[in-house]
Amino acid sequence: xxxxxxxxxxxxxxxxxxxxxxxxxxxxxxxxxxxxxxxxxxxxxxxxxxxxxxxxxxxxxxxxxxxxxxxxxxxxxxxxxxxxxxxxxxxxxxxxxxxxxxxxxxxxxxxxxxxxxxxx
Numbered sequence: 001x002x003x004x005x006x007x008x009x010x011x012x013x014x015x016x017x018x019x020x021x022x023x024x025x026x027x028x029x030x031x032x033x034x035x036x037x038x039x040x041x042x043x044x045x046x047x048x049x050x051x052x053x054x055x056x057x058x059x060x061x062x063x064x065x066x067x068x069x070x071x072x073x074x075x076x077x078x079x080x081x082x083x084x085x086x087x088x089x090x091x092x093x094x095x096x097x098x099x100x101x102x103x104x105x106x107x108x109x110x111x112x113x114x115x116x117x118x119x120x
Contacts, residue, residue: 034046034049063112063115066112066116067115067116067119070116070117070119071116071119071120074117074118074119074120075120078120084117084118084120085117090113093109093112093113094106094109094110094113096109097109097112
């Protein structure tokens with residue numbers, strides 16, 4: 001009877017040690033991947049990164065939608081005898097992004113225009 005109890009206790013102790021080791025490894029991994037020095041900070045950073053990932057997915061979807069709309073505009077303009085690109089409109093877009101986001105906004109707008117241009 002004592003042997004069975006000892007075995008059960010040993011198994012429970014081993015399981016508890018394994019759980020603690022796993023938790024320590026998970027904590028170390030989370031703090032290492034986030035650069036945080038505490039578990040609390042790592043949790044905040046991990047949650048914020050999940051939100052950023054979700055925002056990035058939405059932004060990518062919006063860029064894809066913008067590209068599709070731009071394709072319709074380009075196709076319609078070309079079919080009516082116009083040019084594929086309307087430079088004055090692109091300048092308006094650049095100014096809009098610059099006014100809202102500063103100089104980096106101009107670079108972002110240039111990238112968006114490049115992504116949307118020439119799909120027809």
